[in-house]
Each structure stands twice: as C-alpha cells, then as structure tokens.
Amino acid sequence: MGSINQPTLRIASASGSVTDRRHACADLAKDEDIQYIVGDWMSEYNMTTRGIGKINSSGASEEFENSFLEAIEPALPYIASRKIKVAVNAGASDTEKLHEVVVKMVNKARLNLKVAWIGGDEVVDAVKKAVRTGEDFKSLTTGKKLSDWGFEPVYAQCYLGCWGIVEAFNNDADIVLCGRVADASPTIACAAYHYGWSKHDYSQLAHAFVAGHLIECSTYVTGGNFSGFKDLPGLSLDLGFPIVDMKVSGEFSITKQKSRDGIVTVSTCTAQLLYEIQGPLYYNSDVVAVIDNIKMVQVDKDEVYVSNITSLKPPPTTKVGITAKGGFQAEAHYFLCGLDVEEKAALLERQVRHKLDASKFHCLKFRTNGRCPTDPKNQDAATVDLRVFAQAAQEEDLSLVNFFRPITDTIMQSYPGATFAVDARQAAPKPYYEYWVALLPQSSAKHICHVPYKKLQIPIEPPTDTADFLYEQPTYETNSPIKLSKCGPATKAPLGAIVHARSGDKGSDCNVGFFVRHTDEWDWLRSFLTVAKVRELLGEDDTGKPIFRFELPNLHAVHFLLKDHLDRGVSSSSTYDVLGKNLAEYLRCKLVEVPDKFLQRGKI
Structure with missing residues (x-):
C-alpha cells in the first residue's frame, strides 16, 4: 500500500455494463482479498428498452438483466464460503422477478445465502399523478417543459440512493438486488454499512460516492476507454477489474485485480472521474460531492490514493427518466468511393429527397461518414458511407415501399459508382423510444427494502436535511490566462x-x-x-x-x-x-x- 496505511474495507467492481465480461464476479470472489462486490448493469438505454418491454408485455416478460445470472451463478460458492456481500443494480425493470430467480439458484446450489431486493424506483404512477396535478417536469438537458414534449409518458424510473441497500445488509442480507439505484449507490452502501456511517456523514459519503463513480464502469479505470491505451503493458487481452481500499474517513485507494492486464494511474483515474459528470457538483440522492479540488496521488504501482473531496447536503429531489414510445426508425446506406465525395453525396441527397415525402418524418438526415485519403492503399480505404436516417410516428411511413424503395430506385440516375447496401434489414422500420430526464421529489418514490426471508418490507425515508438542486452549475473561463x-x-x-x-x-x-x-x-x-x-x-x-x-x-x-x-x-x-x-x-x-x-x- 505504499505510504498509506492499510484500510479495512475492500470493495471490488465486477461489471460496468450489461455487456461486460461475465467472469469477473467469480474470479474476484475466488481469488481476491475483498469483503464486497458491486456491479453496474444499468444504463439509460436499458432503462427505456426494459421499461417498454414490461409495458408491452403487461408484466408477462422478465425485464431484468440475464447476463447478471451468468456472472453470479459460478460465483455463489465463493461468495458463501468467504462471506462476501454483493450489491448490484441488475434488476432493471423487474427486480422482484430477478430475486425469485436468484433465490432458486441459491437453493439449487444448497447454499446458505440470504437475498434481499430494493423496490421503489419504478415511478410512472407518481409521474402521471404529478402531471395531472399541474407538475410540468423541466428537462435537465433542454430546460423545456414535459407538456411541450409531444409524447405520452408510459414508463418512468428514478435513481434511488444507498440506504435501502444498507438496511438490507443490516438485516443480514448477503446479496442485495436493485433496479435503478444510482451507479455509485452500491459502493456508498457497502462503505456506509461497513463503517456505520449516518445519513449526515456527508464528507465520508462524498468520498465513497466518488469511489463508486471511479469503479462503476469496471475496467474504464484500469485502462479501458483510455486515450493513453498505447502505453498499456502487454497485449491487454484481459484488463483487471478495480478494487477500492477505503478508510473510515472515506478517503480511498484504487487498485486492481492481481495478475491481470491493465494499469491504475492518476491518468486512468482522472479519465474516469471526468466521465459523465455535469460540473464541479456531482449529485447523488444521499450527498453532493464537490470535486473541483480533488487530489489523486500515485502511491505505488497500480495504486492511486484519492482525497480532498468536499461535500454538500443532498437535494430533496432525484433524477427521473421518463420513457415514451417515439414511433419508428429506419436507415439506408450508400457507398461513395474516390474523388468528389461531397458532390456525389449532394447529388444523391437531392435525388432521394425528391422521391421521399419528408412531411411524413419528424427526423430525416443525410450524413456522409468518413473520407477518402490521398492516394488510398486499397479500395475499401477509399470508400465512404452515406447514411440516410429517418424517424416517423407511423410504421407505414417507413415501410420498404415508402422509404427503402424511393432511396434505392434512384441508383441508375445517380453519382458515378452509385452502390447501396444490399442488406435491407436496417431499412425495415423498428420501434424507438424517446427519453425525458427531469427531477422528482425523493418523497414521491416509495423506496422499500424487501427482506423476504424475514418477511419484512422496510420503508426508506427520504432525506430531510437538504439543499435544492442547481440546474446550472458554476461556469467560468480560467483565471489569469497566460499568453x-x-x-x-x-x-x-x-x-x-x-x-x-x-x-x-x-x-x-x-x-x-x-x-x-x-x-x-x-x-x-x-x-x-x-x-x-x-x-x-x-x-x-x-x-x-x-x-x-x-x-x-x-x-x-x-x-x-x-x-x-x-x-x-x-x-x-x-x-x-x-x-x-x-x-x-x-x-x-x-x-x-x-x-x-x-x-x-x-x-x-
């Protein structure tokens, strides 16, 4: 640990997305000196697709993340024997159903593991009620009002904090399954439970929040998605998953799995810190981390110590994602080669627009992607993609007859070498979903910790010591710029x-x-x-x-x-x-x- 005293809390991240590698959970549980495993399976994409799937099937489908089951099953014996606690958000839009499946899996393996689950993140009823009473959800991205959106909300999910998970651990849970908790909430919960922090220990919670952010995307902090990837050692075939070593003060180190590829440096940690933040104030349901004066120090090989995070009170609100059926979308592609790419693209666009009824589409874009280099080394290198992308309210307006045929039928009169992509599967209309991000009072979410093995349903009260969310964070140019x-x-x-x-x-x-x-x-x-x-x-x-x-x-x-x-x-x-x-x-x-x-x- 270098010059930093060995802390007593170690949390490992086993997943950063629904498509992350599945082996990490078992490997970490088997081989690493850890007490907790967290994992992130949620994104804005599966918040919409899973939510719509649940609505379309009237709850008959299973809208949790099956890749979690692939990850957890081989890990269960090691979790049980080494008494490791697990908290993940793989429940997506069906956390209770995921709980049923995991309990059956545990029982089949004859393991003594207690499984709890967290509910309350599904809030479409609360959103619709608020709309009926005059609430007009202001978009966090555009500032516009929901009433001007033009789409009908059918599903909504809010971001829950850590205290439901803490309550589950307090009631002897070994595995806690969540839906849309904030990405860092499982890490905050592990630390708060382990050290017995209160809801008002804001400094400690803020540090744990940033720790959770650094490991929520798994190997993004150990060399994945890193602009310095050319300096990664070896072939980088299997980057090690990250581990947090945390003190009771909340200050922490980031390390990684032993004997695996990847690196942990101030640069990899800085890159992940900068990912998906909104400004110097980083909001969570339980605390606000103030990160502009954060410090990171390389204390050993593959070990970075993080400190100097300050904090503010949590907001009385939390983020809510509202989903609507947007209509249908389709796309078609042409290939341009060699000289005069821009002129070729312009000719094709004029001809296609002449054939299409643009009034049927609420989105119609022509985009040339790529470029032909000087003296290309082969024909593929000289080939550029022209993408025609459309969205419409009605499926019929994007049928092959109304969309793909007019695009392809112009081929014989168009630019030299005109060639369209003969695979028309993307040109068939498919549903797409609109997504609206706003704020919801935390009191509107019925945050509940479900402990079935004790027949308990424990309500989690929202914070009362709060400070309002800032829609626009501080922005400034540098002080005393140099020439x-x-x-x-x-x-x-x-x-x-x-x-x-x-x-x-x-x-x-x-x-x-x-x-x-x-x-x-x-x-x-x-x-x-x-x-x-x-x-x-x-x-x-x-x-x-x-x-x-x-x-x-x-x-x-x-x-x-x-x-x-x-x-x-x-x-x-x-x-x-x-x-x-x-x-x-x-x-x-x-x-x-x-x-x-x-x-x-x-x-x-």
Whole structure:
C-alpha cells in the first residue's frame, strides 16, 4: 500500500455494463482479498428498452438483466464460503422477478445465502399523478417543459440512493438486488454499512460516492476507454477489474485485480472521474460531492490514493427518466468511393429527397461518414458511407415501399459508382423510444427494502436535511490566462498528441474533460481551452447551445458540458455516437498549435 496505511474495507467492481465480461464476479470472489462486490448493469438505454418491454408485455416478460445470472451463478460458492456481500443494480425493470430467480439458484446450489431486493424506483404512477396535478417536469438537458414534449409518458424510473441497500445488509442480507439505484449507490452502501456511517456523514459519503463513480464502469479505470491505451503493458487481452481500499474517513485507494492486464494511474483515474459528470457538483440522492479540488496521488504501482473531496447536503429531489414510445426508425446506406465525395453525396441527397415525402418524418438526415485519403492503399480505404436516417410516428411511413424503395430506385440516375447496401434489414422500420430526464421529489418514490426471508418490507425515508438542486452549475473561463506565445515556438499537431480526454452522455447532454500529463503544460491547457476554442474545434457540430466550463487544477484538467448535444440521447439519437464517447476522440484529432517543447517529450 505504499505510504498509506492499510484500510479495512475492500470493495471490488465486477461489471460496468450489461455487456461486460461475465467472469469477473467469480474470479474476484475466488481469488481476491475483498469483503464486497458491486456491479453496474444499468444504463439509460436499458432503462427505456426494459421499461417498454414490461409495458408491452403487461408484466408477462422478465425485464431484468440475464447476463447478471451468468456472472453470479459460478460465483455463489465463493461468495458463501468467504462471506462476501454483493450489491448490484441488475434488476432493471423487474427486480422482484430477478430475486425469485436468484433465490432458486441459491437453493439449487444448497447454499446458505440470504437475498434481499430494493423496490421503489419504478415511478410512472407518481409521474402521471404529478402531471395531472399541474407538475410540468423541466428537462435537465433542454430546460423545456414535459407538456411541450409531444409524447405520452408510459414508463418512468428514478435513481434511488444507498440506504435501502444498507438496511438490507443490516438485516443480514448477503446479496442485495436493485433496479435503478444510482451507479455509485452500491459502493456508498457497502462503505456506509461497513463503517456505520449516518445519513449526515456527508464528507465520508462524498468520498465513497466518488469511489463508486471511479469503479462503476469496471475496467474504464484500469485502462479501458483510455486515450493513453498505447502505453498499456502487454497485449491487454484481459484488463483487471478495480478494487477500492477505503478508510473510515472515506478517503480511498484504487487498485486492481492481481495478475491481470491493465494499469491504475492518476491518468486512468482522472479519465474516469471526468466521465459523465455535469460540473464541479456531482449529485447523488444521499450527498453532493464537490470535486473541483480533488487530489489523486500515485502511491505505488497500480495504486492511486484519492482525497480532498468536499461535500454538500443532498437535494430533496432525484433524477427521473421518463420513457415514451417515439414511433419508428429506419436507415439506408450508400457507398461513395474516390474523388468528389461531397458532390456525389449532394447529388444523391437531392435525388432521394425528391422521391421521399419528408412531411411524413419528424427526423430525416443525410450524413456522409468518413473520407477518402490521398492516394488510398486499397479500395475499401477509399470508400465512404452515406447514411440516410429517418424517424416517423407511423410504421407505414417507413415501410420498404415508402422509404427503402424511393432511396434505392434512384441508383441508375445517380453519382458515378452509385452502390447501396444490399442488406435491407436496417431499412425495415423498428420501434424507438424517446427519453425525458427531469427531477422528482425523493418523497414521491416509495423506496422499500424487501427482506423476504424475514418477511419484512422496510420503508426508506427520504432525506430531510437538504439543499435544492442547481440546474446550472458554476461556469467560468480560467483565471489569469497566460499568453500562449510564452510557451515558445509551436507546430500544428493534433490536440491529442499531448492531451488526454474522456467524454460521455447524460440524456442528450454530453460532457468532455481534457487533461495533461505534465505540470508545466497546465497553464497552456487552461489558457488555450476556452469555450470559444471548443466551439471552434467542434466545427459543424457546434449547435450553438450552452457550454459550461470548470477546472480541476490538482488534476490539470478542464471540463466542458455541452448541453443537448446528442440529439435526444441514446434511445432515439440519429447519430453514430449515441453514448457521446467519441466526442473526446473527435476533439483530440483536431489540429491546433502545440508548443514544440511539449511535443518533444513524445506523443500520447
């Protein structure tokens, strides 16, 4: 542990998404010195798809995450023998049904494991009641009112805090199954239970909250999705899952599974900290973490110590995701090759629009993706994708006759080499869902800890010592910027030659954080990366919508929040980058004036 005293609490993360590798839970339970395992199976995407699945089937389907069952079953013997406690959010929209399946699995294995579950996150009835009484849910991304949305809410799920999980552990639960708790809530719960923290121990809770954020995406903090991936050791075939070592004060270290690939450095931890945040105030139902002065120190190989997180009281509200049936969508693709790509695309778009009845679609976009390089090395390298994407209220308006046929029927009169994608499966209409992110009073959610083996249903009271949620967080340009010429001669190079970045989605908002490796590069970065500069780098993708900026000076990082940048978010987006993850990589590839003395150190 280097110079830091060994703490007594160790929490491992076994999953960062519904598609994460399944082996981690069993491996961690078998081989690592840990007391708790947490895992994240939820996202805004499966909040919509699972919720709609439940509505469409009238509750007959099982809308929990089956990949969790694949992960937990081989781990159960080790969890039982080593007395490890587990808290996960894999219940999605059917936590009670998942509980039934896991209990049967435990009984079949003849293991003495107690399983509890947390309810209250499904709040569509509360949302509809509030709408009937005049509540107009303000969008956290656009600021618009729900009444102007144009879609009918059919499902809603809110983000619960940690105290239901804590109550389950207090009642001897070994495994606690949740639906939409906040991603970090299982980690906060493990720490709060282990150390006996109260609801008012805000400093400790804030540190645990950030710890949970750092490990909620599993191997994102050990080298996954990292702009410095070229420096990862070995072949990086199996990155180690992260482990938190936490003190009673809440301060903690991030480490990883032993004998696995990957790294834990200040850079990997900074990248994950910057992922999907909204500003210097990081909100949870139980606490607000203030992160702009956070400190991270490399104390040993693959070990980073995190401290200096301050806190505010929790808000009386929590985030709620409201789902509606948006209609149908379809897409078709043409391939352009070689010279005059823009002119070819323009000709095809004119011809297709002439054939389509655009009034039938509430979204119709033509987008050319990629470019033909100078003197390409092969024909595929010279080929560019032109995507025609449409959404409509009525399925018939996107039928093959009304959408795909008009697009393909123009082929014989179009650009040289005109070729469409002959696989028409994406061109058939499929349902899509609209998603509205707003706030709901925590008191409107019936947060309940279900302890079936004791026949208990324990209500969890919302916080009463609160401070209102800030819709707009502090935003500012840097204090006392330097003249960039003071950094000496500069050369045109990609921003990412010396700058790391990480980006992500929250609804239709997209955040992106940039940071540098060396202290003397910080003054250049903070002075160079203004809101105006980010708009310039965005180019045609600058929507003119608000951009908020703040700094994390101890991490040499600048963070930007781009409001409503992602075209309604993952469940309805018309773009390729539905999760906002590639915004960072797009901005890193833009050419800027980089000081020669920084480039001489070597590129990222």
